[in-house]
Amino acid sequence: MLEYSVSFPVRYYETDQMGIVHHSNYIRYFECARSAMMEEWGYPIQKCEEEGVTIPIVSVECHYKHSALMGDVVRCVAAVDKVPMAKMVIHQAVYNQNGDLCAYGDVTLGFLNKATGLPTRCPEKIVEIISNGLKNK
Amino acid sequence: MLEYSVSFPVRYYETDQMGIVHHSNYIRYFECARSAMMEEWGYPIQKCEEEGVTIPIVSVECHYKHSALMGDVVRCVAAVDKVPMAKMVIHQAVYNQNGDLCAYGDVTLGFLNKATGLPTRCPEKIVEIISNGLKNK
Amino acid sequence: MLEYSVSFPVRYYETDQMGIVHHSNYIRYFECARSAMMEEWGYPIQKCEEEGVTIPIVSVECHYKHSALMGDVVRCVAAVDKVPMAKMVIHQAVYNQNGDLCAYGDVTLGFLNKATGLPTRCPEKIVEIISNGLKNK
Amino acid sequence: MLEYSVSFPVRYYETDQMGIVHHSNYIRYFECARSAMMEEWGYPIQKCEEEGVTIPIVSVECHYKHSALMGDVVRCVAAVDKVPMAKMVIHQAVYNQNGDLCAYGDVTLGFLNKATGLPTRCPEKIVEIISNGLKNK
Numbered sequence: 001m002l003e004y005s006v007s008f009p010v011r012y013y014e015t016d017q018m019g020i021v022h023h024s025n026y027i028r029y030f031e032c033a034r035s036a037m038m039e040e041w042g043y044p045i046q047k048c049e050e051e052g053v054t055i056p057i058v059s060v061e062c063h064y065k066h067s068a069l070m071g072d073v074v075r076c077v078a079a080v081d082k083v084p085m086a087k088m089v090i091h092q093a094v095y096n097q098n099g100d101l102c103a104y105g106d107v108t109l110g111f112l113n114k115a116t117g118l119p120t121r122c123p124e125k126i127v128e129i130i131s132n133g134l135k136n137k
Numbered sequence: 138m139l140e141y142s143v144s145f146p147v148r149y150y151e152t153d154q155m156g157i158v159h160h161s162n163y164i165r166y167f168e169c170a171r172s173a174m175m176e177e178w179g180y181p182i183q184k185c186e187e188e189g190v191t192i193p194i195v196s197v198e199c200h201y202k203h204s205a206l207m208g209d210v211v212r213c214v215a216a217v218d219k220v221p222m223a224k225m226v227i228h229q230a231v232y233n234q235n236g237d238l239c240a241y242g243d244v245t246l247g248f249l250n251k252a253t254g255l256p257t258r259c260p261e262k263i264v265e266i267i268s269n270g271l272k273n274k
Numbered sequence: 275m276l277e278y279s280v281s282f283p284v285r286y287y288e289t290d291q292m293g294i295v296h297h298s299n300y301i302r303y304f305e306c307a308r309s310a311m312m313e314e315w316g317y318p319i320q321k322c323e324e325e326g327v328t329i330p331i332v333s334v335e336c337h338y339k340h341s342a343l344m345g346d347v348v349r350c351v352a353a354v355d356k357v358p359m360a361k362m363v364i365h366q367a368v369y370n371q372n373g374d375l376c377a378y379g380d381v382t383l384g385f386l387n388k389a390t391g392l393p394t395r396c397p398e399k400i401v402e403i404i405s406n407g408l409k410n411k
Numbered sequence: 412m413l414e415y416s417v418s419f420p421v422r423y424y425e426t427d428q429m430g431i432v433h434h435s436n437y438i439r440y441f442e443c444a445r446s447a448m449m450e451e452w453g454y455p456i457q458k459c460e461e462e463g464v465t466i467p468i469v470s471v472e473c474h475y476k477h478s479a480l481m482g483d484v485v486r487c488v489a490a491v492d493k494v495p496m497a498k499m500v501i502h503q504a505v506y507n508q509n510g511d512l513c514a515y516g517d518v519t520l521g522f523l524n525k526a527t528g529l530p531t532r533c534p535e536k537i538v539e540i541i542s543n544g545l546k547n548k
Binding site for chain 2: 049062
């Protein structure tokens with residue numbers, strides 16, 4: 001398993017009138033972790049798009065366990081345990097500063113050729129990074 | 138099955154640099170449909186909260202089939218087919234103006250006593266509305 | 275003065291832990307009114323972009339008078355009183371269902387040639403629509 | 412002038428189909444800087460609210476100079492140069508990693524007694540922190 005994470009404070013506008021982080025924002029936290037992961041790969045999403053591949057979301061699931069609150073610093077995790085082919089499954093989680101699991105779930109990504117709009121395979125660079133990473137574990 | 142829906146145009150800020158509605162916004166569209174549903178019940182979420190019950194999200198899943206775009210008018214659906222007890226499962230979907238299914242998935246809600254923070258049962262009013270509604274189908 | 279408006283219910287995720295619509299969302303409500311305005315012109319923003327002109331924001335100001343709440347139906351207004359040249363000033367406001375003024379302010383837009391990224395003049399169509407509209411008042 | 416800042420990467424969902432950070436998000440970046448400022452004061456917003464004072468926004472203005480993009484790390488600034496009484500004016504700015512000024516403007520805050528909903532004066536602690544800070548400059 002290759003694991004990446006990024007931490008940041010909850011933002012005020014992310015809370016709702018229940019006094020907790022609105023559930024839709026964990027889906028966005030998941031994305032922040034994926035962006036950090038691709039950044040660490042030296043292959044950020046915008047580079048991928050520049051090279052003609054967009055990465056649309058195929059599906060998202062999120063299980064909510066513990067509310068994140070204003071004042072919390074959340075740690076957002078993205079992890080991969082398989083070399084992607086047509087799709088890439090990312091295991092995601094959000095923890096608060098006490099280590100409480102706030103939310104978790106899998107996000108499945110596809111790959112589209114930007115020019116044709118048609119499905120394509122995972123860019124070779126991503127395949128390499130992940131397979132090398134998994135080998136060295 | 139009791140089905141409720143609400144339609145509105147895609148908002149510009151909901152698009153992302155892929156040129157499509159960002160995937161996290163469908164989770165918010167789902168919520169708009171649930172709000173419309175509770176409004177039609179004559180029992181909107183804020184009334185429920187005033188009576189001391191909040192409705193946190195237990196889990197969300199969303200499958201993405203077709204991108205909604207700026208200029209689209211999306212129809213957001215919430216449907217129930219079972220009388221809720223401790224939890225309430227809502228079947229959700231988003232269609233564009235051509236009837237294309239953009240996204241769908243189930244959202245599971247819980248019920249919390251606002252004062253104690255502890256799980257509680259589905260408010261009696263909601264149980265009645267749903268069981269009457271399902272009987273009259 | 276040419277005035278356009280659009281009404282819709284406050285969305286739950288737009289509230290914050292103060293229990294009111296988060297102040298950043300009025301900026302988004304303003305945009306919804308501008309989109310409705312361009313739609314009524316028969317010249318929606320996406321058409322404008324397809325024809326090679328993007329409309330970046332030059333400045334925004336917003337004065338907050340009365341909090342919009344969950345359960346409110348807000349009416350969002352965009353108004354023009356001058357034919358635009360290099361810039362277009364939109365007078366904006368948000369009211370609740372009781373006619374209370376929630377927020378107001380001016381938004382100034384520019385025009386960019388999408389291909390060159392350079393400032394350009396207001397598209398001829400918009401100039402026509404506004405000058406005709408103002409004449410017929 | 413007391414100046415505080417916080418830096419973070421642009422998030423993908425903050426971009427729009429123009430390929431830039433949506434203008435409403437700078438208003439949110441401004442808030443992130445204010446939150447960081449209050450955190451550095453040892454008097455975060457949630458503490459203020461717990462002590463019975465909420466801080467609604469009176470007005471916001473934002474001038475856009477340079478688009479922030481996906482891949483950018485923005486530095487968000489909040490600065491005070493006067494001891495607040497009934498209102499508090501915050502000078503705000505957002506820079507990218509090259510030091511380009513992306514956006515700037517003033518945000519004016521008020522103070523509300525949470526229990527009565529009526530305007531109140533700036534909490535004594537904030538007055539102290541700011542007046543001490545300005546003296547030591």
